[in-house]
Amino acid sequence: MRRIAILADGSFGPFSAKTAVGVLRYSPDTVVAVIDSARAGQTADQVIGSGIGEGVPVVADVAAALEHQPDTLLIGIAPIGGRLPDAWRPGILTAIEHGLTIVSGLHFFLGDDPELAQAATAHNATIWDVRRPPDALAQRIREGTPHRAGSHTVYFCGTDCDVGKMTASFELWREAQRRGLSAGFAATGQTGIVISGAGIPADRFISDFLSGGVEAMTLDFTERYDWVFVEGQGSLTHPAYSAVTLGLVHGCAPDMLILCHQAGRTVVYGYEDTPLLSLAKTREVYEAAAGWLKPAPVVAVALNTYRMPEDEAQAAIAEAERETGLPTSDPVRYGAGALLDALLAHSDLHA
Amino acid sequence: MRRIAILADGSFGPFSAKTAVGVLRYSPDTVVAVIDSARAGQTADQVIGSGIGEGVPVVADVAAALEHQPDTLLIGIAPIGGRLPDAWRPGILTAIEHGLTIVSGLHFFLGDDPELAQAATAHNATIWDVRRPPDALAQRIREGTPHRAGSHTVYFCGTDCDVGKMTASFELWREAQRRGLSAGFAATGQTGIVISGAGIPADRFISDFLSGGVEAMTLDFTERYDWVFVEGQGSLTHPAYSAVTLGLVHGCAPDMLILCHQAGRTVVYGYEDTPLLSLAKTREVYEAAAGWLKPAPVVAVALNTYRMPEDEAQAAIAEAERETGLPTSDPVRYGAGALLDALLAHSDLHA
Numbered sequence: 130m131r132r133i134a135i136l137a138d139g140s141f142g143p144f145s146a147k148t149a150v151g152v153l154r155y156s157p158d159t160v161v162a163v164i165d166s167a168r169a170g171q172t173a174d175q176v177i178g179s180g181i182g183e184g185v186p187v188v189a190d191v192a193a194a195l196e197h198q199p200d201t202l203l204i205g206i207a208p209i210g211g212r213l214p215d216a217w218r219p220g221i222l223t224a225i226e227h228g229l230t231i232v233s234g235l236h237f238f239l240g241d242d243p244e245l246a247q248a249a250t251a252h253n254a255t256i257w258d259v260r261r262p263p264d265a266l267a268q269r270i271r272e273g274t275p276h277r278a279g280s281h282t283v284y285f286c287g288t289d290c291d292v293g294k295m296t297a298s299f300e301l302w303r304e305a306q307r308r309g310l311s312a313g314f315a316a317t318g319q320t321g322i323v324i325s326g327a328g329i330p331a332d333r334f335i336s337d338f339l340s341g342g343v344e345a346m347t348l349d350f351t352e353r354y355d356w357v358f359v360e361g362q363g364s365l366t367h368p369a370y371s372a373v374t375l376g377l378v379h380g381c382a383p384d385m386l387i388l389c390h391q392a393g394r395t396v397v398y399g400y401e402d403t404p405l406l407s408l409a410k411t412r413e414v415y416e417a418a419a420g421w422l423k424p425a426p427v428v429a430v431a432l433n434t435y436r437m438p439e440d441e442a443q444a445a446i447a448e449a450e451r452e453t454g455l456p457t458s459d460p461v462r463y464g465a466g467a468l469l470d471a472l473l474a475h476s477d478l479h480a
Numbered sequence: 481m482r483r484i485a486i487l488a489d490g491s492f493g494p495f496s497a498k499t500a501v502g503v504l505r506y507s508p509d510t511v512v513a514v515i516d517s518a519r520a521g522q523t524a525d526q527v528i529g530s531g532i533g534e535g536v537p538v539v540a541d542v543a544a545a546l547e548h549q550p551d552t553l554l555i556g557i558a559p560i561g562g563r564l565p566d567a568w569r570p571g572i573l574t575a576i577e578h579g580l581t582i583v584s585g586l587h588f589f590l591g592d593d594p595e596l597a598q599a600a601t602a603h604n605a606t607i608w609d610v611r612r613p614p615d616a617l618a619q620r621i622r623e624g625t626p627h628r629a630g631s632h633t634v635y636f637c638g639t640d641c642d643v644g645k646m647t648a649s650f651e652l653w654r655e656a657q658r659r660g661l662s663a664g665f666a667a668t669g670q671t672g673i674v675i676s677g678a679g680i681p682a683d684r685f686i687s688d689f690l691s692g693g694v695e696a697m698t699l700d701f702t703e704r705y706d707w708v709f710v711e712g713q714g715s716l717t718h719p720a721y722s723a724v725t726l727g728l729v730h731g732c733a734p735d736m737l738i739l740c741h742q743a744g745r746t747v748v749y750g751y752e753d754t755p756l757l758s759l760a761k762t763r764e765v766y767e768a769a770a771g772w773l774k775p776a777p778v779v780a781v782a783l784n785t786y787r788m789p790e791d792e793a794q795a796a797i798a799e800a801e802r803e804t805g806l807p808t809s810d811p812v813r814y815g816a817g818a819l820l821d822a823l824l825a826h827s828d829l830h831a
Contacts, residue, residue: 336723336724337721375716
């Protein structure tokens with residue numbers, strides 16, 4: 130069990146600090162403080178809402194966080210492009226000097242920074258660059274090996290980035306465990322890797338080897354678990370990240386898909402001129418692309434109704450069910466039971 | 481003008497030495513020798529056929545190649561996985577000691593090898609790792625910027641790896657230049673980059689940044705040329721490389737597609753259990769995937785009839801035309817005129 134201080138300076142909020150919120154919500158570790166000078170004095174749940182991070186203090190800087198005895202400093206935001214903001218360097222150095230483990234999901238590897246690496250050596254501190262592909266998988270070509278018979282691989286596909294794919298896959302995994310199923314959560318992004326301690330940083334893989342790395346991870350999970358929930362990334366229709374998504378879809382060779390969407394979103398996040406496709410059309414796109422190698426139907430919709438009033442959330446779910454003809458639920462608001470039922474029903478039908 | 485010795489030891493042949501054959505056929509530089517101990521004493525055209533590399537001696541080792549005064553040693557094969565065979569190290573060191581520039585398209589960067597890097601410094605030799613993404617483009621996120629009005633971007637999509645996509649795009653580029661059009665060849669693989677001295681190694685990009693790098697390259701070309709021929713890679717339906725292909729399709733945002741296929745191939749190269757889709761179905765796949773972001777029709781088929789007797793080649797072309805309803809030709813056998821006509825006709829129709 131780690132004691133984590135989360136660095137999210139200037140950016141701590143429900144939508145701008147995805148890794149911070151993910152760890153506060155799902156990590157088995159203890160978060161002792163969040164660092165954001167703009168919100169110091171509040172608690173995490175006051176900033177984020179929904180009871181996430183209840184009572185966790187938001188403090189002004191790393192020095193203040195040290196009073197809460199962390200053993201780990203987690204870089205808690207994932208800026209587009211993944212560079213290390215200059216303003217963070219002194220705080221990270223302070224943490225290293227106090228022997229904290231530094232955990233970072235940035236594209237820029239802290240362990241490759243001469244000043245930080247030297248400080249870590251001097252103070253016997255560890256730097257864990259979560260986004261560094263593991264050597265054993267980094268240059269593996271996909272082979273197309275069939276999964277263990279009896280295993281079920283579920284890929285969580287999205288209409289966009291940041292619609293709740295990790296959350297949905299994590300909730301499904303917990304629900305499956307609750308029911309006593311043999312189930313694994315295959316993380317593919319930095320937040321999921323930090324929370325679960327396993328998985329691969331898909332978007333950082335060399336393109337040629339992406340689906341090979343994903344295949345190796347999936348084969349490992351399908352050997353060990355009957356149900357494998359593969360966190361999705363991006364979207365096949367995303368203006369920037371579609372290659373990552375196709376590498377995941379083809380790499381994990383799913384048996385079933387769950388379509389994830391944030392209710393009310395109509396344009397691509399960060400690309401306001403690009404409309405999102407409808408749920409029905411998005412479903413077609415994923416089923417077509419998966420089917421180029423191995424057929425996989427969308428069997429349910431996970432709808433993120435975060436911060437919607439109850440009546441709006443229910444209306445959005447009813448509308449998505451009507452449009453797609455598929456079981457639809459918000460696994461955070463209502464639990465993942467209905468979605469897991471849909472997976473089990475499909476697998477029984479096709480067993 | 482370089483004087484190139486091509487290292488292809490044990491693998492020099494029409495199908496096993498793609499980079500070697502591409503450079504022999506298309507490079508403006510002079511190839512002074514090919515190194516392959518198994519075929520020493522022959523000439524390149526005796527091994528490859530089709531008059532490619534006429535009179536270029538095949539020699540046993542680097543020492544023998546030095547007698548032909550090369551200034552460059554090109555690693556001329558691209559093994560799956562891209563590792564440096566141990567047996568090549570002494571020859572490369574010999575070349576470095578003689579001050580040759582080393583050009584390599586392997587995934588394994590020779591410049592990062594301590595022994596080779598040290599030798600290069602000591603002997604003032606240059607190592608050019610063609611597959612190393614240029615710093616300026618290596619971590620760029622795609623923005624979705626429209627191309628210059630009046631420019632036409634053509635992507636060469638394939639049914640598989642190694643069906644003639646680079647060759648077709650290169651032949652179209654030459655034909656367009658012959659007709660006095662403003663045209664550029666945007667290489668995306670190591671052979672095309674070595675031949676043209678420009679382009680980006682798409683398959684080596686970090687997945688997250690692949691379409692961003694391709695977009696930057698394409699915007700540069702569309703600013704400078706009216707016709708931009710973007711070399712394709714892999715296939716959207718390839719068991720291992722589909723992510724690279726989608727990053728290229730979405731990154732270059734083509735206006736038109738040319739579908740490339742090797743006549744007679746029925747299974748995926750290296751994946752003998754995986755049948756290729758039909759031309760008609762492959763066309764649907766590419767048009768669908770391009771259309772997720774920007775519509776682009778397939779306007780012609782480039783059919784590789786290498787080594788087929790004339791009557792078989794003509795029958796294969798007629799069959800592809802019948803199946804797709806599209807103009808079809810082999811640009812190597814019959815010239816690229818018919819394919820360029822198809823592009824011009826489509827662009828006139830939609831101007």
